[in-house]
Every structure is written in structure tokens, then in C-alpha cells.
Amino acid sequence: MAVAHPTARAGLALIASLLLLECLGCDANRQRLDTAPLAKSAAQRDAVSSEALSPDDLAADDLSADVSSSGRFARPTTLGGPIGGLDAAQLALFFGGRAEFEEEETIEDGLGPVFNEAACVTCHNAPVGGTNGRAETRFGRLDGDDFDPLADLGGSLIQDHAIGLVGSGGNTFLYVPEVVPSAATVTARRITTSLFGLGLVDAVADETFVELAERQARMSPSTRGTPNLVTEIRTGATRVGRFGWKAQVPTLHQFSGDAYLNEMGITNPEFPDENPPQGNHDALAFNPVPTINDDGEAVAKFRDFMTLLGPPPRGPRSGHTAVGGVVFRKIGCANCHTPTLVTGDSPIAALSHKAFQPFSDFLLHNMGTLGDGIVQGRSTGSQMRTAPLWGLSSRPVLLHDGRARTPEAAILEHRGQGRDARDRFTRLDARERVALLAFLGSL
Ligand code: HEC
Ligand code: HEC
Numbered sequence: 001m002a003v004a005h006p007t008a009r010a011g012l013a014l015i016a017s018l019l020l021l022e023c024l025g026c027d028a029n030r031q032r033l034d035t036a037p038l039a040k041s042a043a044q045r046d047a048v049s050s051e052a053l054s055p056d057d058l059a060a061d062d063l064s065a066d067v068s069s070s071g072r073f074a075r076p077t078t079l080g081g082p083i084g085g086l087d088a089a090q091l092a093l094f095f096g097g098r099a100e101f102e103e104e105e106t107i108e109d110g111l112g113p114v115f116n117e118a119a120c121v122t123c124h125n126a127p128v129g130g131t132n133g134r135a136e137t138r139f140g141r142l143d144g145d146d147f148d149p150l151a152d153l154g155g156s157l158i159q160d161h162a163i164g165l166v167g168s169g170g171n172t173f174l175y176v177p178e179v180v181p182s183a184a185t186v187t188a189r190r191i192t193t194s195l196f197g198l199g200l201v202d203a204v205a206d207e208t209f210v211e212l213a214e215r216q217a218r219m220s221p222s223t224r225g226t227p228n229l230v231t232e233i234r235t236g237a238t239r240v241g242r243f244g245w246k247a248q249v250p251t252l253h254q255f256s257g258d259a260y261l262n263e264m265g266i267t268n269p270e271f272p273d274e275n276p277p278q279g280n281h282d283a284l285a286f287n288p289v290p291t292i293n294d295d296g297e298a299v300a301k302f303r304d305f306m307t308l309l310g311p312p313p314r315g316p317r318s319g320h321t322a323v324g325g326v327v328f329r330k331i332g333c334a335n336c337h338t339p340t341l342v343t344g345d346s347p348i349a350a351l352s353h354k355a356f357q358p359f360s361d362f363l364l365h366n367m368g369t370l371g372d373g374i375v376q377g378r379s380t381g382s383q384m385r386t387a388p389l390w391g392l393s394s395r396p397v398l399l400h401d402g403r404a405r406t407p408e409a410a411i412l413e414h415r416g417q418g419r420d421a422r423d424r425f426t427r428l429d430a431r432e433r434v435a436l437l438a439f440l441g442s443l
Contacts, residue, residue, distance in 0.1 A: 072354070072355050073354060073355045073356065073357075074197075074200050074310075074311060074343075074350065074351065074354040074355070074356040075310070075350070076197075076310045076311045076312060076313040076314070077310050077313070078310075078313065079127055079130070079196065079312055079313060079391070079394060080127030080128055080129055080130065080196070080309075081310050082094040082308050082309065082310055083197075083199065083200075083308055083309065083310035083311065083350050083351070084310065084350065085349065085350035086308060086348075086350055090308060090348065090350075091308075093304040093305075093308060094304065094305060094308040094309070096301060096304070096305075097301040097302060097303070097304040097305025097306070097308070098128060098129075098305045100298050100301035100302060100305070101119075101120045101121055101124070101128065101129070101301070101302055101305050101306075102119060102120075102121045102128060103119060104118045104119045105118050105119065105264055105266060106118075107163050107166075107288055107289070108288075108289070109266065109289075109293065110265065110266045110267065110289040110293025110294070111163065111264060111265055111266065112159075112161070112162060112163035112175060112265040113162060113163050113166075113175040113265060113274070113277055113283070113284070113286075113287055113288075114154075114159035114161065114162045114163075114175060114177065114178055114265060114275060114277045114278075115159050115161050115162070115163075115263065115264050115265035116136055116159055116160055116161060116262075116263045116264070117134075117161065117263060117264065118264065119264075120259065120263070120264075120302060122134070123192040123263070124192060124194070124195055126394075126396075129194065129195045129196060129305070129306070129309045130194040130195070130196065130391075130394055130395075131191065131192040131193060131194040131395055131396070132192065132396065133191055133192065133395070133396040133397045133402055134191065134192045135189045135190065135191045135192075135401070135402055136157065136158065136160070136189070136190055136192075137157075137158040137160070137180065137187060137188070137189055137190075138155070138156045138157055138158065138187070138188045138190060138372070138374050139155050139156060139158065139180045139181070139184040139186060139187045139188070140155055140156050140184060140185075140186045140373070140374055140375070141183055141184055141185045141186065142185050142186055142373070142381070147186075147374070147375035147381065149374075149375075150181065150183060150184060150279075151279065152279045153181040153183060153184075153278060153279040154178045154181070154275070154276070154277065154278040154279040154280075155181075155184070155279075156374060156376075157262055158177075158178045158179070158180065159177065159178050159262075159265070159275060159277070160177045160178065161177055162175035162176050162177045162178075162277065163175050163288070164176075166286050166288050167286055172286075173283065173285075173286035175277055175283070175286075176277070178277060178278050179278075181278070186373040186374065186381070188372035188373055188374050188400075188401065189372075189400075189401040189402065190245050190372065190400050190401065191397060191400065191401065191402040193244075193245070194312075194391055194394065194395060195306050195309055196309055196310065196311055196312045196390070196391050196394075197309065197310060197311030197312065197356065197358065197390060197391075198243070198252060198306055198307075198309065199252065199306060199307035199308055199309060199348070199351050200311060200341075200343055200351055200354065200356045200358070201242055201243070201341075201358065201362060202242075202251060202252045202307060202351075203343035203344060203345075203346040203348075203351045203352070203354075204242070204341055204342070204343050204344060204362075205343075205344035205345075206227075206239055206240040208341065208342065208344065209227050209240045209242070209361070209362060209363065210227055210240065212225075212338065212341075212361050212363065213225055213226060213227055213361075213363055216335065216361070216363075219335075220332070220335040222417065222420070223332065223335040223336055223365065223417045223418075223420075223421070224417075225336060225361050225363025225364055225365050225386065226363055226364045226365075226378070226383070227240040227241070227247075227363055227364070228240070228241035228242075228246060228247040228248060228363075228364050228376075228377045228378050228379050228385070229241065229377065229378055230247075230248060230249065230250050230377040230378075231250075232250045232251060232254060233254055233257075233270045234251075234253065234254065234270065239251070241377055242362040242385075243255050244376075244385070245372070245384060245385055245387075245400045246364070246374070246376040246377065246379040246383070246384065246385055247362055247363070247364055247377075247379065247385040248376040248377045248379065252303050252306045252307055253299070253300075253303045254270065255306075256299045256300075256302040256303045256306070257269070257270040257271045257299045258270075258271060259302075260294060260298065260299055260302070261274075261275065262275065265293075266293040266294050266298070267292050267293045267294070268292065268293065268294040268295075268296060268298070268299050269292070269294075269295070269296045269299070270299075272292055274287055274290075307348070307351070308348070308350075311356055311357075311358075311390060311391075312390045312391030312394060312443075314357075314442060314443065315393065315441065315442040315443070316442065317442060318438070320434075320435050320438045320439075321435070321438050321439045321441075321442045322439075323432070323435040323439075324435035324436045324437070324438050324439025324440070324442075325439050327428065327432045327435055327436045327439070328436060328439055328440075331421055331424035331425055331428070331436075332420060332421040332424060333421055334359075335421070336360075336361055336363075336365055336386040336417070336418070336421075337359040337360055337361075337386055337388075337389050338358075338359065338360060338361040338386075339357055339359055340355055340356070340357050341355070341356060341357075341358060342354070342355050342356075343356070357390060357443075358388040358389075358390050359388055359389035359390055359443060360385070360386040360387065360388035360389065361386050362385060362386065362388075363385070363386060364378075364379050364383040364384065364385055365383060365384065365385075365386060365416070365417045365418065366380070366382050366383050366416040366417050367382060367383070367384045367414065367415055367416040367417065367418055368382055368415035368416030368417075368418075368419070369382070369415055369416075370382075370384065370399070370413055370414065370415045370416065370418070371383060371384055371416070372384070372400055372401065382416060384400060387399070387400075389440065389443050390443050391443065392407060392440055392441070392443050393441050393443070398410040399413055407437060407440045407441070408437060411425050412425075412426075
């Protein structure tokens with residue numbers, strides 16, 4: 001986004017005057033959030049509070065500081081490159097994982113019988129690990145308040161490709177792509193998200209998200225978020241979900257296995273059961289590779305690539321973008337699009353106790369009719385995960401169904417808990433609006 005020669009002094013004066021204004025995004029009335037399911041022990045609380053960094057330490061400088069030059073912050077390199085600070089062995093894991101991520105599976109490898117694409121990179125590309133905006137379809141049926149994902153009919157995720165004719169002689173079967181069945185009352189499109197920096201999100205402790213939700217309930221109750229609590233298959237534990245448009249998956253490891261099965265039809269240790277095409281279990285009798293397709297090795301490689309994939313580098317800053325950052329906070333965008341998070345312990349030094357700037361709380365918010373109507377985990381149909389805004393300018397289309405082509409259009413679609421911020425955006429004067437959009441363009 002082109003920024004028209006702002007003078008630094010004018011920018012600073014405007015920042016000063018904006019800071020004097022009341023924080024419109026903060027609510028006057030304060031209340032507590034019940035977090036019984038994940039209540040922490042005193043020891044865990046101490047562990048959190050003794051961390052070197054807390055969001056409070058960073059509140060003052062997190063929107064304007066040159067984050068890449070500070071050792072407290074995770075280090076981006078180039079878009080699509082590995083995170084800064086890796087050793088040679090970790091770099092080898094990154095590049096080995098990326099090669100697996102780009103590999104096309106074949107029917108002999110176990111692709112299908114129904115699938116969406118033959119490689120992760122077919123959707124997560126431009127550059128590798130990003131998104132080319134490829135959409136997929138989910139469906140379900142709403143009976144009163146009950147949501148049925150119609151698993152018996154192949155739901156909720158459609159596989160829009162199939163391996164076609166298999167077998168020979170009189171014993172053949174034709175696998176065809178799935179379609180939305182007539183029993184469905186809800187159909188949703190979801191676009192591919194980009195994966196940059198997600199190793200950092202993976203390394204955030206569950207308690208950090210729970211505390212963030214508690215803080216929101218006190219400071220900005222009308223826009224407070226909710227953690228999506230989901231099961232981690234590997235351990236059986238209840239974890240805070242953070243990946244996917246509904247924060248429906250707790251770890252990159254689990255998403256790797258999930259995507260390998262549900263996008264490509266490759267069964268693997270945590271996802272051992274093939275998807276019956278359109279829900280038809282009998283059709284699996286003709287599955288050309290009925291044994292488990294991946295022993296977990298490829299799943300681990302996808303995970304390693306995504307874990308080490310760097311966050312998007314920030315664009316150039318100016319007095320203009322600094323003003324935009326203040327406006328962002330003032331009108332309440334930062335209530336959900338949390339600028340800075342801090343990771344917990346990680347065996348990878350580049351990811352351990354690092355601050356980073358995703359501009360998301362990874363919590364669920366009620367977005368009214370912008371919600372996609374699909375229920376997943378504890379997420380209701382109208383709740384969506386706050387979309388992270390880092391790397392915004394690298395994405396071809398915005399919002400879960402890709403309905404917005406510009407950040408401004410995306411803001412104007414905010415409803416439910418996002419409506420007040422949207423309305424404040426529409427009341428900005430031209431200068432503040434341009435500054436806010438310049439700021440978003442710099443993320
Ligand atoms: C057909 C396109 C497609 C393919 C192929 C695909 N993905 Fe995705 N990916 C998506 C979409 C769409 C989403 C959003 C899913 C949702 O929330 O419903 C997504 C989300 C993700 C996320 C969550 C990111 C976030 O923002 O939280 C991860 C991780 C991921 N994919 C990894 C993979 C891996 C690993 C592979 C290969 C095994 C893969 N994907 C293959 C389309 C695809
Ligand atoms: C109540 C929480 C909340 C507030 C307040 C909020 N947002 Fe959002 N924002 C979301 C959610 C949730 C999404 C994802 C919506 C969806 O699924 O399509 C989103 C999506 C976006 C997107 C699209 C990102 C993408 O990759 O698709 C942009 C841009 C955005 N918000 C900017 C803003 C700005 C600027 C403000 C302040 C005017 C703001 N938001 C206020 C919750 C919020």
C-alpha cells in the first residue's frame with residue numbers, strides 16, 4: 001500500500017491526541033469469566049507469572065517497535081523461509097519437511113479413494129506454506145438447536161476429487177467426487193489459511209489463552225473470546241484448540257494427520273480410518289490400498305516443516321503506520337486481534353519464550369451472521385476464530401469464505417461481537433482511515 005509522505009512530527013502529534021481519547025474498545029463494566037474446565041493449579045500460575053515476558057511488558061511498544069531486531073522476539077526471515085535462529089539440524093528438518101509437503105501422492109501411496117488435492121502445497125502455496133485461496137465445502141443439518149454434521153452422508157467436509165475407476169474384469173468400482181446431499185440445510189465455504197509462523201502458535205501454553213480470555217472478560221467483556229476446548233488425540237487430554245477457522249485443532253502434529261486423511265485420503269496412525277465416500281462404507285471394499293497408508297513419518301515431516309516455518313516479515317513502517325496502529329487499538333480491533341503473544345517452553349530455542357505478533361487471540365468470537373453455521377468442538381455456528389492479521393497482504397482473498405478482497409471489505413463484514421468496532425471504523429475521518437489501512441498493509 002503506498003503511503004503519501006507523512007511527516008513524522010504530524011504522525012506523533014496525532015498519536016498523542018489519540019492516546020488522550022478514551023479507549024473506546026475497552027468496556028466500562030467488568031466481569032469474570034468462568035474457566036472451570038481448565039482451572040490451573042497454584043504451581044502452574046506461578047510458572048506463568050514468572051516468565052520473563054508478559055503481554056503487559058510489551059503493551060507499550062508492541063505496535064511500533066522494530067520487532068525483528070530484538071532478542072525477545074521471534075525472528076522472521078523471508079516469507080516462506082525458516083524462522084530465524086535455527087541450527088543446521090533444524091534447517092535440515094525444515095527443508096526435508098518442505099519437500100514432503102510439496103510431494104504429490106499417487107493412488108499406490110494411498111491417495112483417496114476420495115480426496116481434495118494430491119499435495120499439501122496445491123492449496124498452501126504462493127509461496128509454499130501460504131494460501132492460494134483454494135476453497136473447500138462443508139455441510140450439515142440444523143434441527144432446532146442440534147447440528148448434525150451428516151457423517152453418514154460424507155460430512156461435514158466434502159472431498160471434491162476421487163480416484164475414479166478401480167478394479168478389473170467384472171469387479172470394478174467407480175469412485176466419484178462427493179457432493180452436498182439434499183438432507184443438508186447448512187453449506188459453508190472455507191478458504192485455505194496460510195501457515196506462516198504457526199510453530200509459534202503451537203508453542204503457546206494453553207494457560208496463556210485461558211488467561212487472555214479471562215483478561216478480555218474483565219477489560220472488554222462485550223468482545224470477550226472463548227477458548228475452543230478439544231481433544232488432543234495423542235494424549236487424550238482436553239486442550240485449547242487454536243488451528244483452523246474454528247480453532248478446532250490443538251496442535252500442528254494433529255492437524256498434519258487430520259489434513260493427510262481429510263484432504264488427501266492418506267490414513268495414518270492418529271487417523272487410521274479411510275473416509276467412506278459420501279458416507280458409503282460398502283464402497284471401501286474396493287479401496288485399492290486398504291492398509292494404513294503412512295506410518296507417521298510423513299505426518300512428522302509436515303509438522304516439522306510447519307513448526308519451523310517463519311512468521312511473515314513486517315512491511316515498512318512509517319509515521320503513518322504508527323498512527324494506524326493507535327487507531328487500531330482505539331476503535332477496539334486489538335480487543336480480538338491481540339497484537340502480541342508469548343510462547344511457553346519449547347525444545348526449539350527459536351520458539352521458546354519468544355514474543356511474536358500474530359494480531360489474533362486465537363479465541364472464538366460470536367460473529368453473528370458472518371459465522372459459517374458449522375458446529376465444531378465447542379464452537380457454535382456463529383463463532384469463528386479471530387483471523388490472524390500477520391501476512392495480511394500476502395493473502396488473495398479474506399474472511400473464511402473468501403468473500404472480501406480488501407481489508408476494508410473484510411472489516412465492513414464484521415457483525416455480532418465485531419459490529420461495534422466496524423461501526424467505529426465507518427465513523428473514522430479520512431486521515432485515520434487511511435492510516436489504519438496503511439497499518440494493516442504493513443502487517
Ligand atoms: C484442498 C486444499 C488443502 C490441502 C490439500 C491441504 N489443506 Fe491445509 N487447509 C485447507 C483449508 C481450507 C484450511 C482451513 C480448514 C478449516 O478450518 O476448516 C486448512 C488449514 C490448515 C491448517 C490450519 C492453519 C491455521 O490457520 O490454523 C494446517 C496446519 C494445515 N491446513 C496443514 C495442512 C497439511 C499439513 C496438508 C497436507 C497434509 C494440508 N494442510 C493440505 C486446505 C488444504
Ligand atoms: C469481536 C472480535 C473482533 C473484533 C473487535 C474485530 N475483529 Fe476482525 N476478525 C474477527 C474474526 C472472528 C474474524 C474472522 C471472520 C471470518 O471467519 O470470516 C476477523 C477477520 C478480520 C479480517 C480478515 C482477515 C483474513 O485473513 O481473512 C480483517 C482484515 C480484520 N478482521 C480486521 C479487523 C479490524 C481492522 C478491526 C477493527 C475495526 C477488527 N477486525 C475487529 C474478530 C474481530
